[in-house]
């Protein structure tokens with residue numbers, strides 16, 4: 001697959017800042033990939049998105065998008081990009097229709113050329129009844145939808161979305177993710193998005209880049225990240241209080257890690273959960289009903305993310 005994005009030894013330090021917001025990162029993204037940028041507040045996700053779309057200049061290092069420099073835009077790189085920024089850059093005193101028309105004009109198209117595509121997008125994001133309203137009077141979620149439509153008036157090859165689902169209701173989120181899925185499947189669009197919603201990232205991104213303090217601490221398929229943290233967990237609930245020491249001893253025998261332990265509930269993570277549970281069952285074999293329930297579940301990306309960023 002050809003490269004959609006390549007960043008090399010990239011550094012961004014804002015004027016007057018004490019440290020680097022992006023601190024020497026290198027990575028490549030293949031065309032058609034769907035990449036989630038994760039990281040705690042202030043990790044540098046928005047700064048990286050701004051560097052990728054060329055609205056801010058790197059302090060050092062290089063950014064290439066389809067081989068071109070998005071900041072100088074010498075080879076027209078920006079034509080292949082669409083961006084949904086975290087904050088809304090529309091004119092709040094104009095109608096939705098005029099805001100969309102401005103986006104169309106910025107992309108060098110006439111309204112006549114864009115109207116068919118805009119109509120489809122407006123229907124898809126359920127904005128038909130808002131077209132003549134002044135943007136100022138829209139709800140936060142409606143403004144977000146307008147932003148998404150504005151960013152998509154031209155089909156992009158790389159779509160950058162900074163926390164796109166903030167403010168969207170469940171239907172709006174579903175429509176957004178369906179649309180993004182189609183852009184990828186039918187047009188091979190590369191997606192890079194930030195979100196604090198791990199479920200969204202887990203469901204929609206094949207690759208995850210975790211940032212912390214401006215550095216990449218992990219760049220891997222999300223399955224690899226969750227597998228690194230034990231893969232599966234088990235929660236055993238007891239009908240009555242049990243001694244923590246004996247539970248610790250049984251867990252130790254099977255090499256599983258205790259995630260939480262109180263008097264009637266234990267949660268463990270590890271490779272030999274079946275062995276652990278079967279020892280538990282034998283241990284309490286003579287006391288019918290002593291174990292109330294046993295539930296297995298995969299370690300979520302959220303859980304893995306918390307442990308990864310704490311460890312880093």
Ligand SMILES: Nc1ncnc2c1ncn2[C@@H]1O[C@H](COP(=O)(O)OP(=O)(O)OP(=O)(O)O)[C@@H](O)[C@H]1O
Pocket residue numbers: 014015017021039040041042043044045046047048
């Ligand atoms: N214009 C700016 N001037 C100075 N410092 C900035 C500017 N923009 C961001 N920063 C700093 O750069 C660092 C990274 O900020 P950034 O917005 O990229 O983080 P983020 O990962 O997107 O955070 P969040 O999850 O809170 O949106 C932070 O320390 C922030 O204070």
